[in-house]
Amino acid sequence: MATMGNIIFWSMIVLIIAFSTLIILILALSLSNDSSSTSSVVSRDRFPLANLGQDVLLSCHLTVAAAVQVTGAVAVTWTKAYLSGEVYKYQDSAPQLEDQNPQFDGRTQVFPDAVARGNGSLLIMAVTSRDDGVYTCSISSSNLDGSVHIHLRTAAYSKPTFSVKDGTLTAMGSRWQPEPEVTWLDSKGTVLQGITLFTENPTGMYSFVSSLKQVNVPTTYTFKVQNLLVTATSSTNVTGSGVTEKTTFSFSSSTVPVLSPSRFLLPLSGLLMYAVGCT
Template identity: 30%
Template sequence: MNPHIVILLQLIHLVIGQFKIIPPDNPVIGVIGKGVILPCQLQAKTISERLSIQWIFTTNSENIDVSIYDGKNTQNPVTEDKRYQGRTNFFHTEFNKGNVSLYLKNVMVSDKGKYTCSVFFENWYDEVVVELSVAAAGDKSSVFLDGHVGQGIGLTCKSHGWFPEPKVVWLDSKGEIRKEKVITQNERTSSGVFDIISSMNLEPKSDMEVSCRVVNDLLNTACESRVLISDAFFPSTSPWMTAFLVLLFLNAVVIGALAYKLKSNFKRTQDANRYRIDLDFWEAQSHAVPITVDAAGGDLELQVPPAPGTRSSDPSGAADARAPSAVPIALARDGFAAGKRYWEVEVARRPDWVLGVVRGGRERGAVLPAGDSWALHSSRGALFCGRGDAAVEPPPPSCSVVGVLLDLEERRVKFYEAVHMVLLATIPVGEGDAHTFYPFVPKSEGSLAPLVFRPVRIPSALENL
């Protein structure tokens, strides 16, 4: 045999033996409206930072590049399809452990299907298929009286927001399936989930305890409503009394259903607002960059205005409490003139501080005017932003880590309480300010500790979603 072929086969065998993608043990089920992890585990002795990962969603008509990570592109390694914009995250800090899984947010009905995880090295490639099933457990079922049907009473069971299409069973007091004829209609909504309407007629002398159970086999979950029908609701020698009781019961049911609907709408509104807040924070954090303080930056000071409402304590009025004070600051080594950049600063070790960005700091001399800064200030336990004229309302319960998003596409600076993902303030940057902006923190003064930039670990927050 040709010695070159032997060497080539040995190299191929060596590469195949070093790398392997482990297929998932169990099928993946995503709950509509929540997040899900599409698993992809690479088994290897060593893993290069220059690997490439591609997640592809296969439909009947096309292949969609959901999210791609290119380790060779250090500036913008991740790209997303516009249909998945802002909905995916890689576990970047887990790459060295072989975790190339994809986190998919806000699962939708249309996300159901097969996803291919492809991993590339310079001389190796492998892929694995992950099938995602989606499901949703609807709200609590309710049983309504529809009135008289012959000598019996019509009953209707309703529930909303199920996927896939659930089963509906009517039970008696012993938990056994009733023998009455049941008519069930499952209506599909515009979002793809199902609303359930099921009806039956209860005849006199039947088992008067009735249960409606809605079952989702995929999630192995169910909801059930149980009612006990009195003989007084059936036609008798006193139809007026029966009619009165029926109307009274129906009114009670309507009032209860209305109260439940209002409560459900309020909770859904709260959940939607919380999701929008989390999504905004994750989008900001996805632009995280490392920040290094310029040790050779020299002595720079920033004119910082006092907190809003500060008055002079000098009875003679000689001291002007509204005059700005000079604070020694440390600039980052690198500045930014375009795009979006995010970083975080630990502030728990210092009661009063100021941080943010300054415009063209190195070219403006030793003292930088407050007008050239976009900053968040902490003074006497209160936060204020801008240029000293706006307090942060309402104040956060605690503030140990501050996240800063410099968004030069939307021309604004955002400040977040990064532990609880709360937006503290947004400051616009003028359209004419086409300059380089430098992150800054105050230097240490006496016993006051310096503020430090901390590394941003995006995957750690995914556990709280």
């Protein structure tokens, strides 16, 4: 009859094997992602950011050298990680949508003239938060094939509007998601104390009203509204006749990090030492 020590020992061995398998899988995925950079299929933007409710074009095309060499009809297939069915498929010079996931019904298309030249870029219309995720674009012909992974991120953002009255400068914004933060700064970059009210509607969109009291005239203030993905920076010039502004948007390139195998090595070594100690 097995002793408790033996049971614990073999349990640890099973766990070590399981974790080792996971490490191998992660390495394989990392290598496959790296290999996409040498594929004959590339994307101009592998981490696009779409504004919710608007359309987005996911870039996918053959490299110049591959496009020159292509022969025969070109087929394009788009899939999405963890989603059954296909996002879109174009083959034999026509859409093939029998296996299309209902989420994308009537909302996706490629462009036949572009496909014939090796460009399989996909248009997704009226983007929703459900569209966020990793897509794979595969292009093939009679003499070549390749694929590229594209991580589509979604957010809602809009340009703020400004008004000034009785010495109070007010910024208003709508359609922000995830929830944003706002910051007022003076012309020297010093953070100022404003009063901000956020409102969330039933769809999860945020709007805000932010006020800065006792502003100087004339002077310039900077107003920033940002969430994890988007930052809107507005330079507001307050004069005796009102306020003028110029707003620029910047977008985060951050994505969900791939877990490094080294994060598992220390726990695995600890498990092994524990298992040996139990024998």
